[in-house]
Amino acid sequence: MKGALSWPFLRLYVLTLLYFSGNSILNVIIPLKGESLGASNSTIGLIMGAYLLTTMFFRPWAGGLIQRYGAIRVLRVLLTVNGLALLLYTFTGLEGYFLARVLQGVCTAFFSMALQLGVIEALPDKDRAQGISMYSLCSYLPGIFGPLLAIGMWQSGETGGMGLFAVSMIAIAILTGIVGFTARIGGQPDDTASGEEGRGPAGASGREGERRSPAAAMLRATIQLGSNPHLFRCGVLMLSASVVFGAVTAFVPLYAPQIQGGNAAVYLMIQAAVVVAARFLLRSWIPSDGKWRSSFVGGLMMLLVTASLAVGLSPSAGAALFYTGAVLLGIAQALLYPTLTTYLSFVLPKAERGVLIGLFIATADLGVSMGGIIMGPVSDLTSYSSMYLICAALAAAAALLALQRRVRQASSAS
Numbered sequence: 001m002k003g004a005l006s007w008p009f010l011r012l013y014v015l016t017l018l019y020f021s022g023n024s025i026l027n028v029i030i031p032l033k034g035e036s037l038g039a040s041n042s043t044i045g046l047i048m049g050a051y052l053l054t055t056m057f058f059r060p061w062a063g064g065l066i067q068r069y070g071a072i073r074v075l076r077v078l079l080t081v082n083g084l085a086l087l088l089y090t091f092t093g094l095e096g097y098f099l100a101r102v103l104q105g106v107c108t109a110f111f112s113m114a115l116q117l118g119v120i121e122a123l124p125d126k127d128r129a130q131g132i133s134m135y136s137l138c139s140y141l142p143g144i145f146g147p148l149l150a151i152g153m154w155q156s157g158e159t160g161g162m163g164l165f166a167v168s169m170i171a172i173a174i175l176t177g178i179v180g181f182t183a184r185i186g187g188q189p190d191d192t193a194s195g196e197e198g199r200g201p202a203g204a205s206g207r208e209g210e211r212r213s214p215a216a217a218m219l220r221a222t223i224q225l226g227s228n229p230h231l232f233r234c235g236v237l238m239l240s241a242s243v244v245f246g247a248v249t250a251f252v253p254l255y256a257p258q259i260q261g262g263n264a265a266v267y268l269m270i271q272a273a274v275v276v277a278a279r280f281l282l283r284s285w286i287p288s289d290g291k292w293r294s295s296f297v298g299g300l301m302m303l304l305v306t307a308s309l310a311v312g313l314s315p316s317a318g319a320a321l322f323y324t325g326a327v328l329l330g331i332a333q334a335l336l337y338p339t340l341t342t343y344l345s346f347v348l349p350k351a352e353r354g355v356l357i358g359l360f361i362a363t364a365d366l367g368v369s370m371g372g373i374i375m376g377p378v379s380d381l382t383s384y385s386s387m388y389l390i391c392a393a394l395a396a397a398a399a400l401l402a403l404q405r406r407v408r409q410a411s412s413a414s
Contacts, residue, residue, distance in 0.1 A: 004131035005130075008183075009131060009134070011179060011183050012115060012118070013138040015176065015183055016138040017138045018176045018179060022169065023051075023108075024142035024143050024145075024146025025146045025149055025153070025165075025169075026089065027250075028146070028264060028268070029150050029154060030044070030097060032154050034047065034094060041251065042376040044254075045250055045371075045373050045374070045375060045377070045379075048250040049250070049373035050105060051102075051369070053365070053369035054101070054102050055106075055109045056109075056366050058105070059361065059362055059365070062074075062109045065110070067117075071114040071118035072114075074110055075111070078106075079180040080177070081107050082107040082111075085100040085107065088103075090166035112139075119135055133279070133280075137279065137280070140276050140279075142272075143272030144272045144276065147265040147272075148266075152164075153165045225359060228356070230347045231344065231356055231359070234340040234343065234344055236363075237301065238337065238360065239364070239367040241301070241395065242363070242365075242367025242371065243370050243374070244304055244307075244329070244391045244395055245329070246368035246375070247375040248329065250375070251372075251375070251376075251384055254384070255311075258384065259319055261319030261322075267325075270326040270327060271329055271330040273330070274326070274334065275330045275333050275334040276334075278331050278335060279335075282334070287342065289346070293339075298402040298403040300332050301398055302399055303328050303329075303331055304328075306325075307328035308325070308329075308395055309325075309388075309389065310322065310328065311388045312391075313389075337364065341357065344356070
């Protein structure tokens, strides 16, 4: 096999699957463990949200360091730190969980940038889309089996301690390290980037990285978030949608027992399976002409509204509506991000496209973290059901923005 399906890249996809397996288990275990220790929803939401909030903050620095030192070199350091973070979960309480989530957030910022930049630069143009698609699919696959494993570990832990959970975290840390430390990108034994002279897989020299620091580039991009109408609209839509995604990830494990026949593992497995299937089967639906498809994007936002309503009304309507919400949410999650990213790749200025799209990705990270940090106190003051109905109202307001057909032409691709 050649190109995106050659052995070096298959190893990178396996590495991606292993790396995100730990998080798919933790997304269920952390809320359950927090509740068992008497933590409030606000505290649980803070711990869950710390992960992607940290990822958002460190993402600009990740790109610059990867360009300077190379993807593989950075990858090996972050896998070591990620292994230590996974070990923290095996012997600490909530304070240790918070620290571990922060460490994982830093690692994920570098991991996702290193893998995606490495794949983009190592593959020829005709294979690039396939490589990124394979990476994306492997990052979602753990969400299919991880929740079920987590529920099994938790139920066994109620009678005999959390031995299986500890073993799984240690095993994932070791396997991820073995695969990661033997990984190669582009057939090279190591990245040649070092110091000022080297060039990393992103193709940028060390001198260029020094001339424009990641922090300065992100500051300039942040200013454009308000002045560029295309970036502003896509950013608001992605932020609003991600709040819903984050609220589901953080609190469905605690909410599902309130629904007759509801099971958090089944819900999360259905959602993840739909995301994977929809991204493959419906990929041709994603517009790729640089035109704003208000009806298509608005339809995706209305799917999100309907999914939130279904989840919020499930205690009175039953598990069938609950799982219907998982299907609708999975379709919206599968199509909204690539649709908005593809649109921005056409309309943003080429000179700053990479940094601006990085800022757009950061709005997704921020939204998911806010889904835990902000919606936790909301559920404490009201209820889980009311919180998901509030999420539906937020998505409905964003849908109105999506349905606007025209925006002021403040920028254009060049």
